[in-house]
Amino acid sequence: MRRAIDWAFRDRRTGAITVAQWPNLPLWLFAGTSLADWILNPPGTVAWALRLIAGASLAWWAIDELLRGVNPWRRFLGAAALAGQALVLATAGP
Template identity: 40%
Template sequence: MENTLLNQVFRDSEGKIVLAQMPNLPLIFWIVASLLKIIFTTGKINTGLDLLAFGALFTWAWEELFQGVNYFRRTLGFLVLVGLMALKIQ
């Protein structure tokens, strides 16, 4: 297999093209917490769920940034991390 930019960006160490994967634990926590925030729209429960969702997505993005299987996944982690910070700053 040629070592082209396209191969480096989208292929993992086994040569498979990886764009999406099964959700890992932080991503599952983020999904569940985000869905529960729809039910609990106010109060301390909503605040706790918001914190849990943020922490879980931050953890997922951090893991992708430093342990992603290819450059696409690492870039995705970086973009989510920057997006999370931008949302918290405003």
């Protein structure tokens, strides 16, 4: 079990266990625009723009984690978020 945990969560550069990290720019953009959309509940084009920025920011973060994640867990999170974004796009109405 310890080997599996080490493999999944150990940072390949530092050797530290890394489950979560301080948010980077794309994650802050996603959080900020999602929160603004939720609190303000803006009409029409503003809501569309906030959701577009939020979705693009989350996809940016997911691709970055998938390609440069410090361990398999972080790369899995990136892949899962990217798959979720693809599902949202695939099921979006006209």
